[in-house]
Amino acid sequence: MNAIEIRDLSKSYKDFNLEHLNLTLPGGCIMGLVGENGAGKSTTIKLILNMIHRDCGSISILGRDNVTEMQSLKEDIGVVLDEVGLPECLNRRQVGNIMALTFKNWDSDYFEALCVKLGVPDQKKFGEYSKGMKMKIGIAVAMSHHPKLLILDEATSGLDPVVRDDVLDLLNDFTRDEDHAVLVSSHIVSDLEKICDYIAFMHQGQLVLCEEKDRLTELYGLIRCSAEQLKELNPQAVIGKSESPYGVEAVVRRAELPAGWEVSPIDIEELFVMMVRGRA
Numbered sequence: 001m002n003a004i005e006i007r008d009l010s011k012s013y014k015d016f017n018l019e020h021l022n023l024t025l026p027g028g029c030i031m032g033l034v035g036e037n038g039a040g041k042s043t044t045i046k047l048i049l050n051m052i053h054r055d056c057g058s059i060s061i062l063g064r065d066n067v068t069e070m071q072s073l074k075e076d077i078g079v080v081l082d083e084v085g086l087p088e089c090l091n092r093r094q095v096g097n098i099m100a101l102t103f104k105n106w107d108s109d110y111f112e113a114l115c116v117k118l119g120v121p122d123q124k125k126f127g128e129y130s131k132g133m134k135m136k137i138g139i140a141v142a143m144s145h146h147p148k149l150l151i152l153d154e155a156t157s158g159l160d161p162v163v164r165d166d167v168l169d170l171l172n173d174f175t176r177d178e179d180h181a182v183l184v185s186s187h188i189v190s191d192l193e194k195i196c197d198y199i200a201f202m203h204q205g206q207l208v209l210c211e212e213k214d215r216l217t218e219l220y221g222l223i224r225c226s227a228e229q230l231k232e233l234n235p236q237a238v239i240g241k242s243e244s245p246y247g248v249e250a251v252v253r254r255a256e257l258p259a260g261w262e263v264s265p266i267d268i269e270e271l272f273v274m275m276v277r278g279r280a
């Protein structure tokens with residue numbers, strides 16, 4: 001079963017349009033959502049979680065409609081947003097006690113084990129936590145009712161590299177179960193590169209690309225040429241470019257390129273930067 005199916009989703013703000021978004025996250029997979037500041041990643045995540053109203057389209061989570069069935073879906077979804085909102089006066093044990101009343105499947109032992117693994121302080125109150133500590137307890141809370149789908153919006157950016165690595169391991173372990181899936185937005189492309197099965201690129205409210213990570217380097221490459229040479233190419237072949245007085249660097253679809261061009265491999269971070277720059 002697909003973990004998330006988004007069909008023809010649109011949402012407009014005064015200066016921003018998310019337009020006809022279609023996206024599928026298969027079960028057992030981790031999808032990384034990348035895009036420049038303001039691309040629409042958090043808006044998409046809020047729409048998935050039914051935190052904001054959509055203009056049109058449909059979203060199905062674990063086979064259930066995300067509006068009419070959100071109440072029951074809450075047990076199956078673990079969420080970490082960029083701000084973890086917990087009462088400032090609670091320590092970690094008290095947070096666990098409250099969550100035990102909130103979720104039917106709350107697993108106190110697992111919560112305690114995750115807190116210890118991630119280094120969540122024992123006695124301090126949430127209000128005294130650093131940003132990273134807040135994220136850590138947010139991640140432990142999100143996982144301790146044994147959800148089937150985890151959604152993380154910029155959840156790892158405040159964490160030190162060692163803890164980030166622990167979190168990436170947790171996400172990898174989580175998706176060993178075919179019923180589990182993760183949607184994670186991050187600006188740390190190297191993290192996504194390590195764990196994701198799929199990468200979805202958003203740009204100015206549109207999904208520019210969604211591919212299996214391993215296929216990205218097969219499908220796309222980098223060419224260096226003059227502006228005149230670039231004009232000879234089918235515009236469909238070029239998905240982003242950067243011009244300088246010395247020539248042009250362009251990201252191309254390898255399959256659309258005529259024979260004879262020398263194409264260099266491109267990593268995901270470079271691909272992302274070139275796509276954003278080339279389209280800006």
Ligand SMILES: Nc1ncnc2c1ncn2[C@@H]1O[C@H](COP(=O)(O)OP(=O)(O)OP(=O)(O)O)[C@@H](O)[C@H]1O
Pocket residue numbers: 013014015016035036037038039040041042043044
């Ligand atoms: N409540 C709102 N009212 C008006 N505009 C909004 C609102 N929320 C978001 N936006 C606009 O929607 C656009 C997309 O914002 P969004 O937070 O989804 O981007 P993002 O990709 O998550 O960016 P970042 O990487 O900076 O977190 C931005 O232009 C933002 O100003």
